[in-house]
Amino acid sequence: xxxxxxxxxxSAALFMIGVVGVMVRRNIIIIxxxxxxxxxxxxxxxxxxxxxLHDVIxxxxxxxxxxxxxxxAAVGLGIILAFYRNxxxxxxxxxxxxxx
Amino acid sequence: MGQAIxxxxxxxxxxxxxxxxxxxxxxxxxxxxxxxxxxxVAALYVLLSAPFLAVIQVLVYAGGIVVLYLFVVMLVNxxxxxxxxxxxxxxxxxxxxxxxxVLIELVAIASYDYLGPAATVVPAAVSPVSGNTxxxxxxxxxxxxxxxxxxxxxxxxxxxxxxxxxxxxx
Numbered sequence: 375x376x377x378x379x380x381x382x383x384x385s386a387a388l389f390m391i392g393v394v395g396v397m398v399r400r401n402i403i404i405i406x407x408x409x410x411x412x413x414x415x416x417x418x419x420x421x422x423x424x425x426x427l428h429d430v431i432x433x434x435x436x437x438x439x440x441x442x443x444x445x446x447a448a449v450g451l452g453i454i455l456a457f458y459r460n461x462x463x464x465x466x467x468x469x470x471x472x473x474x
Numbered sequence: 475m476g477q478a479i480x481x482x483x484x485x486x487x488x489x490x491x492x493x494x495x496x497x498x499x500x501x502x503x504x505x506x507x508x509x510x511x512x513x514x515v516a517a518l519y520v521l522l523s524a525p526f527l528a529v530i531q532v533l534v535y536a537g538g539i540v541v542l543y544l545f546v547v548m549l550v551n552x553x554x555x556x557x558x559x560x561x562x563x564x565x566x567x568x569x570x571x572x573x574x575x576v577l578i579e580l581v582a583i584a585s586y587d588y589l590g591p592a593a594t595v596v597p598a599a600v601s602p603v604s605g606n607t608x609x610x611x612x613x614x615x616x617x618x619x620x621x622x623x624x625x626x627x628x629x630x631x632x633x634x635x636x637x638x639x640x641x642x643x644x
Contacts, residue, residue, distance in 0.1 A: 376481045376603070379585065381522075384485045386580035388492055393576050395496035397569030403501055407508050408541065411492050414515050417527075425522040426575060430609040433527050434618055437610070440534050441625040445632030447539045451546045452639030458550050 381422035389415035402464050406450050413443045478519055487514045505543045512536040526607040 388411060395408025417436045424432025458464060491511040498504040512535040519528035603612050614622050 376478055380481060380485075381535045381581075383581065383585075384488065387492075387576060388488055389580060390573050390577040391489065391492040391496055393506060394570065394573040397573055398566050399496065401501060402545065403550070404496070404504055407495055407504060409542065410508065410535070411495065411511070414512070414535075417531075418515065419516065419528060421519055421522045421524050424524065430606070430613055433524050433606075433610050434613045436524075436527055437530060437614070438621060438625055440530060444534055444539055445628050447542055448632045448636040449639070451542055452636035455547055455549060456598075466551055 378422050378426045381418060385418045385422070386414045388412075388418065400465050400467055401449060402447050402454055402469070406447065406454075410447070414437055416464065477521065481518075484521065485519045488518065500521055502544070505540060505547055508543070509540050512540070512600050518606050526610050550576060 385449065392408040392410075392412035392415065399405055399408070401462045417439055420432040420439070422432075424430060424436075426459050454464065457469065461468065463469075486512060491507045492513065494507040495504050495511060498507060512531060516528040516531040516536070519525070519531060602607055
């Protein structure tokens, strides 16, 4: 029997993989992808509880999370492109100045 | 039983591809593993009887966001891999330790219901429509109309912001 606890543990594991990606990798594109993994982990939780409680509000919130993730990806990748044109790097260790 | 097999298979694929996303050397490979990961999460939504969200996941994530990532990876010409740059200030072990702390905390929270009181299932408000997509649409256009409009404004602002940022000169 698959209970919401199973889904929460899957979600926690996926969240942790995303956190490791954010903290360990230095490529900012991979860090953005790790953030998408974290948002997916949150969505799994929302939909699991929506299924458990027979209420679609969790799915509505998951749709809002997807909308925010799309906005975040668009703006974030725009910033990466603008930064790359100036500094020729995607390594966050070299992104240590606020102006250039 | 069938549900358990489906869940464990999907969970194994989701976690395996997530690990590959984080560990892949080539950024393009990482993006392709991300597509597969999103598709398996969509399959998990079908298992959770949320077919509308599964379709949204495939269209928006696997279709839209990943294409955006691929464009940026192709535009950003990586002559030298970013990981080759060695910085003495790197704290990889600290990153793993913090992530392990987050995992322990999350598992403690998730396994709480084995020890704590059983959750009571509250009957949901009766929806005037039946069917998953109809119910989600009903909620979006009645109780959550204002957040829905704010989300559309957010997407408009994000679109304008991305154009302004990516343009060479205004």
